[in-house]
Amino acid sequence: MTRAWILPVLLVLCGSVIATGQFLSGSPIAAATLLLLFVLLAAVNSPLAFPRSTGASDAQRRSAADGRPIVYWRPGCTYCLRLRLRLGRHARQLHWVNIWRDPAGAATVRAANDGNETVPTVVVAGRPHTNPDPAWVREQLSRPA
Incomplete structure (x- = not known):
């Protein structure tokens, strides 16, 4: 993995962990919203932008x-x-x-x-x-x- 992808991958991983916690606490809508937010942040910070x-x-x-x-x-x-x-x-x-x-x-x-x-x-x-x-x-x- 190159340096360019470290931040986007970390954003997706952190978002997944936080969204999983929200989902397990009974907030599936908040989990989906947070995961989407972190995926968008990862996309914007990736070389693909x-x-x-x-x-x-x-x-x-x-x-x-x-x-x-x-x-x-x-x-x-x-x-x-x-x-x-x-x-x-x-x-x-x-x-x-x-x-x-x-x-x-x-x-x-x-x-x-x-x-x-x-x-x-x-x-x-x-x-x-x-x-x-x-x-x-x-x-x-x-x-x-």
Whole structure:
């Protein structure tokens, strides 16, 4: 199991234990509600909530060709999730690099953030921007390359 799935699996396991306790105490509706809540939290924090990641070198090559920004992210990051959710359908237009799966992507983020792996780091036209406002990222998508 990779690091990306640890939090979602823990959420499902904890939710199952709590829901079982509720069910055994005679509250099946509360048990089902809690289990559903924990499963939704697990889904939102899983890598499945993000567009398919590519490698840093592939993303840089594609970005140079089409001018679209690159987003360096990692699963479990609340700021990455905020960016992903606020971008909505526009998120698929960006190039996403999971720094936990790509050492070159992690190195790029460390170089941009004084040695820290601070995400999301969005690279637009070769310039890194750490934790930018989602509205600003959407504006960058509408700019000509």
